[in-house]
Amino acid sequence: RKEVEQDPGPFNVPEGATVAFNCTYSNSASQSFFWYRQDCRKEPKLLMSVYSSGNEDGRFTAQLNRASQYISLLIRDSKLSDSATYLCVVNGKTSYDKVIFGPGTSLSVIP
Amino acid sequence: DAGITQSPRHKVTETGTPVTLRCHQTENHRYMYWYRQDPGHGLRLIHYSYGVKDTDKGEVSDGYSVSRSKTEDFLLTLESATSSQTSVYFCAISESTVRNQPQHFGDGTRLSIL
Numbered sequence: 001r002k003e004v005e006q007d008p009g010p011f012n013v014p015e016g017a018t019v020a021f022n023c024t025y026s027n028s029a030s031q032s033f034f035w036y037r038q039d040c041r042k043e044p045k046l047l048m049s050v051y052s053s054g055n056e057d058g059r060f061t062a063q064l065n066r067a068s069q070y071i072s073l074l075i076r077d078s079k080l081s082d083s084a085t086y087l088c089v090v091n092g093k094t095s096y097d098k099v100i101f102g103p104g105t106s107l108s109v110i111p
Numbered sequence: 112d113a114g115i116t117q118s119p120r121h122k123v124t125e126t127g128t129p130v131t132l133r134c135h136q137t138e139n140h141r142y143m144y145w146y147r148q149d150p151g152h153g154l155r156l157i158h159y160s161y162g163v164k165d166t167d168k169g170e171v172s173d174g175y176s177v178s179r180s181k182t183e184d185f186l187l188t189l190e191s192a193t194s195s196q197t198s199v200y201f202c203a204i205s206e207s208t209v210r211n212q213p214q215h216f217g218d219g220t221r222l223s224i225l
Contacts, residue, residue: 043217046213046214089213089214099214101153104153
């Protein structure tokens with residue numbers, strides 16, 4: 001089993017749709033979780049951290065389920081500008097545990 | 112945006128030549144990382160640094176070396192470039208690795224080895 005797995009995608013959705021991405025991780029000791037977005041031929045950029053209680057930033061909601069070892073990202077009212085690849089990122093428990101990037105899920109928002 | 116500058120942004124070179132990529136940060140962050148990104152593989156860690164002169168290998172370190180003589184600079188060297196090292200290279204920094212301290216990335220270097 002890969003350390004971090006994501007929905008394979010691609011996701012093609014119309015403007016205004018709600019879309020959800022899921023990510024599972026294998027290390028139950030993982031402590032930190034993030035969602036990044038990466039535009040074509042650009043660097044990954046932090047979208048949001050994922051907290052145990054769940055968190056929301058405008059149209060974006062991230063949730064963590066430690067028991068099932070998955071995190072999710074919900075995008076409401078999709079915009080054309082949301083088209084990108086979304087990367088799930090998981091940190092280990094200790095200072096030197098490596099950061100694991102998921103393979104990413106591609107989203108295309110269609111007019 | 113985090114103060115991270117990668118140079119060069121693009122480079123084309125020939126097999127067997129040495130190549131050095133530079134990452135410069137103005138954030139005074141302790142941790143610096145070098146990744147490569149290839150289609151079908153996602154981001155893979157090459158080397159990372161947890162302080163001046165303190166570095167360690169990542170999952171794809173063969174053929175690469177690094178140096179960090181100053182907090183702000185992290186160099187990645189390909190001693191003898193091969194075509195398999197054609198990739199996009201990203202530098203990243205983080206303040207620490209404790210909970211909820213994310214990494215921030217530079218713009219990337221596109222390297223082609225002919």
